[in-house]
Amino acid sequence: MPEIKITRSIDLKTAGPFVALIALFILGAFVNDAFLSSGNLSNILARSSFIGIVAIGATFVITAGGIDLSVGSMAAFISGCMILIMNSLMDKIESLPVLILIAIFASALIGAAAGCINGLLTTKAKIEAFIVTLGTMGIYRSLITYMADGGTLSLNFTVGDVYSEVYYGTLLGVPYPVWVFLCVAIIGYVLLNKTVFGRHCFAIGSNEKVALYSAIHVDRVKTMTYILQGICVSIATIIYVPRLGSASGQTGVLWELEAIAAVIIGGTMLKGGYGRIWGTVVGALILTLIGNILNLTDMISNYLNGAVQGIIVIAAVYLQRGAWRKRAPT
């Protein structure tokens, strides 16, 4: 039965990043006892949720053959907007939860709009996604710096106190950001693997012309992936802002590279046509784990952290591609 065979081969392909993840876990436990403490594990999960959520959006963009370098500065920009909105509505709206909900709603809108701009410039103006998003990356980064007057935008203390629950609160002992991450991952998985839209992303990433001749609205679907990416960035921002209650020109720097790395470590093909949400989740965890383990030991000179990170990322992808290659040579 072909169905069975397909599933089995996907399992094999997924093995790579999982192996890397488990290896890192063992390493972590070995390096420091505190690694396996519930506090540390919950920190890791909560931390990886930002990059993870952004990377889930990136999985769509990359699967459909695009790339988005603007996510980091988009996150900073949206954070700034949310803070400005909340601070300025403070006097006008009594109920803080309502105020926060308005900001969240605005955040989603801005994210979707920003994604839409990237998408339209890519599909309608036919400019390479790399250049479009490199450009908007500079633009959003500038805007947040301008909005913050070069400094930091801080959330009003009273709102911040209420809102911080969203990052620090827990449900069944698990931090809210982790729940959000899980929900986004599940929705992302269903969307990518179980719906027409997801199938179309695969098709476009693997051959745009075939997709066009298969009656797929190529431009529309591609734009949608950027919009989804924008919304994911906005969701990441919604749980990021309550953490420190501030935004500055430094916020989200290099998130784009981390997100793309998570996606590729997870087994998605950078050239498009093959994407994997759970792989991306694992990829985000791997990246966070590396940082965490490096912080738990002083065996390695601080200056060499980046080198260790680089080596592990390359090794993880090597593992993952090794498994992939044996099954399906291309």
Next chain:
Amino acid sequence: MPEIKITRSIDLKTAGPFVALIALFILGAFVNDAFLSSGNLSNILARSSFIGIVAIGATFVITAGGIDLSVGSMAAFISGCMILIMNSLMDKIESLPVLILIAIFASALIGAAAGCINGLLTTKAKIEAFIVTLGTMGIYRSLITYMADGGTLSLNFTVGDVYSEVYYGTLLGVPYPVWVFLCVAIIGYVLLNKTVFGRHCFAIGSNEKVALYSAIHVDRVKTMTYILQGICVSIATIIYVPRLGSASGQTGVLWELEAIAAVIIGGTMLKGGYGRIWGTVVGALILTLIGNILNLTDMISNYLNGAVQGIIVIAAVYLQRGAWRKRAPT
């Protein structure tokens, strides 16, 4: 006559970035009289030579369907190595020019070796170029930080004085870096457009399987492009070190994005199969010009520099792709 046709169609395609360049020139002259002074023009040319030379290497990599994100930190690493070599040989070698030549030679070797590593990891270990070079980017960045002990490596003053001639000296009134840039561009042009190697780069970027079926040593050619990139980085470094006489963890940050942007603005296709050296040269000039023009006036808040840059880059590529599209629909 078809021969004529080639020229004409290339002219049309090349027009895009040239138009953008000329527009920027007019803008510059309009904003400030001093813009057209020979001093300023020679500054612009000398400056753009770093990114320009790196971008010429990147043109090969990208034409052959690859990408190299490690160039910025590779530049920092090579600078560091050069400085260490020169400082440590100071006592042993009398003649400063000989000393400098040794460092230059070492620089080329290290560049080639670093490129070779990127190339082999990409072709032999079959890891995506994006991940390989993201990894080595972290590795070189760490290594230079480590070598400099978190601080700055400074070139010995005596050597620096002699060596600085390489950046600040002129020949026929034109700074040496500009001559070097010109030479690298001409060699690059010949290599890409007039030799078998260049032809194979195009073929591999256009369709790797076809190249393989045409008995092209795909892996070897691809590795060669990374080695060329490494050598270009080393050349850029050789004229960079005398300018600032030091290297640190901050050296060459974001050069990779600038180099790739220059390449794409110049009309090379990011997905491979079509590359243009002169376009890249113009692209590098455009990027430098934007920075220069922003410095001509303080009408625009400094915080918004990045936004203006982003907009101009997008617009330049739009211009360039517009011209391209009319000629060759794909």
Next chain:
Amino acid sequence: SAQTIGVSIPAATHGWAGGLNFHAEETKKRLEAANPGMKIVLLTANSASEQANDLEDLVAIHQIDALVVLPFESAPLTGPVRNVKRRGIFVTVVDRGLSEEGIEDVYVAGNNAELGQVSAKYIKERLSSGGNIVILRGIPTVIDEQRFDAFIEEIEGSNVIVLDDKHANWNRDDGFTVMQDFLARFPKIDAVWAQDDDIAIGVIQAVRQARRQDELFIVGGGGMKDIVKRVMDGDKLTPVDVLYPPSMIATAMELTALKFLSNAPINGDYILGSPLITQDNAEDYYFPESPF
């Protein structure tokens, strides 16, 4: 006659640099308003080589008469600043001294070593009977090194044990992450040296999350208004701060302007101290309208 002063500083890529940009901008407005003949050109750079470009442009295009420069990094900008000086332009260097002496006419600076030293002294005194501390460092640069080395030198020989140090890159998020991991790793921490107030903000949140705010205190650095406010309010978690004022750029610009406005000889070093900000004197260092 009209005078042009060029000001070249790093772009606002972290809190302290943001404050720097703010003060530079304010001073530019103020000086230009007060002196109609004076033009101030303010350029910001994202890297050392961009700053070298900016210096060239100030000379070639704006034909400046004086330069105020806060070098992105000391060593790489020594040559370019020297080139400016060779044209007979009056040079004021701020904060980061060049690696070659005698180039600048005026040197206005904070004292990074003193910042480390003052911080160490305070911690040493508070923990005179011994204690464990962790250090969150900045971006690996000379400044970070100077602060760190001075701190370690001062703390050595005391009862204070430095558990570990990590780079938090003068960044809130990294401060938060690194501190979370320190808290997970070390069950007993008595004090944190955060070196910079942006890092301190992240540390505060991590400590609060771990509910360990009663067992330790944090020493930041810089004089960010949020932290100064906490000190002023008597927050136990941040009992003190160590000043490293971004407003030094204003001092430098004013001194440079004075060179053209008065006949008084202007030259020499102006080293600003790094005093300890405590609840008693915090009010003097609190500027609510500043972005830093």
Next chain:
Amino acid sequence: MPDTPPHRTLFTAKSLTKSFGEVRVLSNIDLQVNQGEVLALLGENGAGKSTLVKLIGGYETVSGGLLHLANEAGELRPLNSDTWKHATAEAQGVILIHQELNLAEQLNAVENIFLGNEIRRGPFLDKHRMLELTREYLSILDCDIDPLVPVAQLSVSVKQMIEIAKAYAKNSRLLILDEPTAVLTAKESEALFQLIDRLTEQGVAIVYISHKLDEIERIADRVVVLRDGELVGDYDAKTLTKDDMARLMVGRELTNLFPVATPPNATSEVVLELKKGAVPGLISNASFQLRAGEILGFAGLVGSGRTALMEAIIGLHQFSKSSELLIRGKSVSFSSLAAARDAGIAYLTKDRKGSGLLLGMSLPINFSLFSLHKFSNGLINTKKEQEAFSEAVDTFEIRLKDLSISAGNLSGGNQQKLLLAKVMAAEPSIIIVDEPTRGIDIGTKSQIYHFIANLAEKGHSIIMVSSDMMEVIGLSHRVAVMCRGQLVGILEGEQKQEHEIMRYAAGLESQLTQEGEKASA
């Protein structure tokens, strides 16, 4: 080489086998190829022809068996099957033209023809010489194109001619052509045959694969038949008729290839009408009507604009303002293929590799891609998708041993069938098929003709663009002929004959002239 004896053995294979994983595709093949002869390989889709020639050409590794190749002196020498790679093969004069195009799309004809074999002057490319030679090769092939435009802009048939020129540019002793004429028109095929004649005269051996039996009859000296991975016969071509060949391949007698489809009566509804169709630069004048239950053939030389016209109808090109497209009497203009599909129109592309199938993807995914909405109510119903796919495998006789392979690993003919199944899955009422039987074996062809005729009987309307004259005449009720972007005539009844169609296609005759078209031109 006049003194070469005519039948010296050039190449032999002994008990050659090939398996992909556990699936055996070829077993125990014994084959001999002689100098100067044309050996035709026949077999149904998926019989293993392409796989066999890939083994010979060094593009796949042999699973078992022995290969021998004559050296310059004519002595047969065994080949080491581990090191027999295409580069070595080519160096020894064994050249394969693949069934699928292998050109670098951004490069031009010159660059493609000399790819991997560039001529140098010193360290530099001798562009001038290569251009000259390209011109020469193309003129031998009677192919009149600008050799300096990127091949992406050329039509499939021209690309195939470039492939042939590329092979010709290499010095071959054994030239293998895997369905070269599938995408060629009669005129281009003829140029190819003349080239083959020239080569065989020089002693070059040709292995030739085709499903067009009249071609085999025309050029083959010997015929070898494969069935299901086994060699079932080796014949002297002179002793075989086309019917014999068909019977040997399919293993049963083939009667009426073309079914008789009842023509629609004059009162049946006009489902599609194009008035003064024009697309700037591609189509200048095309008007026709299509009735329910009708099969309308489209004939014309390559580049006459048939594909462009069909693509314009489904919304891929924009008609100019003066044109009008009516579907069931209602004026429409499709903004996308999806809109056309939803109006019941489906188009089968002639470029199955470039715009038809996702070669790296699984078969069910390819099958359902065009009509995915039918298998989804929010979420994709994979069970339903799988069932429909299994059904289509039967309907279109997609012959497979392993359902989990990706579309790119199907045999060429089976890819074409999958593509047909993909388009039909949308259940369109107006079906535009462009070269529908390209690469399909004669047995299945008949099946597909019956399928199309059946659809017409049920009231569907079919437009069939084809360069296969027999097919157009045999199946269509009426034949529209295009020439240089114009629809120059619609032929029916007595007029529906090959030479008449050719006269129109060549521009010697036109129904437009009677309507004063000349005056306006």
